[in-house]
Amino acid sequence: MQLKLKNPLVFFDLETTGTNIVSDRIVEISYLKISPNGMEESKTMRINPGCPIPAESSAIHGIYDQDVANAPVFKAVAKNIAKDIEGCDLAGYNSNRFDIPLLAEEFLRADVDIDLMKRKFVDVQVVFHKMEQRTLSAAYQFYCAKNLDDAHTAEADTKATYEVLKAQLDRYSDLQNDVEFLSKFTSFNRNVDFAGRIVYNDKDEEIINFGKYKGQKVEDVLRNDMGYYGWMMQGDFPLYTKKVLTNIKLRMFGK
Numbered sequence: 001m002q003l004k005l006k007n008p009l010v011f012f013d014l015e016t017t018g019t020n021i022v023s024d025r026i027v028e029i030s031y032l033k034i035s036p037n038g039m040e041e042s043k044t045m046r047i048n049p050g051c052p053i054p055a056e057s058s059a060i061h062g063i064y065d066q067d068v069a070n071a072p073v074f075k076a077v078a079k080n081i082a083k084d085i086e087g088c089d090l091a092g093y094n095s096n097r098f099d100i101p102l103l104a105e106e107f108l109r110a111d112v113d114i115d116l117m118k119r120k121f122v123d124v125q126v127v128f129h130k131m132e133q134r135t136l137s138a139a140y141q142f143y144c145a146k147n148l149d150d151a152h153t154a155e156a157d158t159k160a161t162y163e164v165l166k167a168q169l170d171r172y173s174d175l176q177n178d179v180e181f182l183s184k185f186t187s188f189n190r191n192v193d194f195a196g197r198i199v200y201n202d203k204d205e206e207i208i209n210f211g212k213y214k215g216q217k218v219e220d221v222l223r224n225d226m227g228y229y230g231w232m233m234q235g236d237f238p239l240y241t242k243k244v245l246t247n248i249k250l251r252m253f254g255k
Helices: 055-061 074-085 095-109 124-131 136-144 154-171 179-185 218-224 226-234 239-254
Strands: 009-016 026-034 040-046 089-092 121-123 198-200 206-208
Touching (some): 009 074, 009 154, 026 154, 040 154, 074 095, 089 095, 095 121, 095 124, 095 239, 121 124, 124 136, 124 154, 124 179, 198 239, 218 239, 226 239
Parallel strands (some): 009 089, 089 121
Antiparallel strands (some): 009 026, 026 040, 198 206
16 A cells, blocks of 8 residues: 655664663664655665764674764764755654654754654554564564565665555554554654653643653643752753753743
């Protein structure tokens, strides 16, 4: 089944130094842009993370320090990547919980002003887990009857994810071939930040989603605990989470 698109949809995958969206860095990015007319454009590039790649990460994706020694740092290519995905919705495999939050962190570190929250996100892993509960390699075999021989290379994973989503739409009649529907279907929460530390409640109010203040309105917490903002800003939280918290604080002062 071909995708019905109102906006271009970019399937992408990241290979990284690890799984911590705050401290880890991109070593490879691959994306496949699908236009509403069906035209496909792809790009893959290695990134110098500016730090050693842990051996356990290299063992998974096969990218070593020497492979990225002459590659550009993310800041050098960030504006071009942002331009490539401008006006596009985003899709990936486990992308809502990892790839999109980490990409947002890299853009912030590179001082590139791109508001990913304006886009719709489709996480193919969530469709698979809700329907079948397996991994990307198993999903590729299950839906496409193919072996993912180059698993854990960004380009192979990106193309496989695109094929899997199309096959999922063919298989499940209750899935709508519509990015807005798929975005809502694959969302775990109505996140205000990418990491889900702050979420919206049913009244569209920002709510703390972790720790001792979980379930409480952000504005109430900031008003009643003056030290909370400083603790968050100095803590090991994603830059985008800190940006969201700062915006809420500035909005409060503007009232």
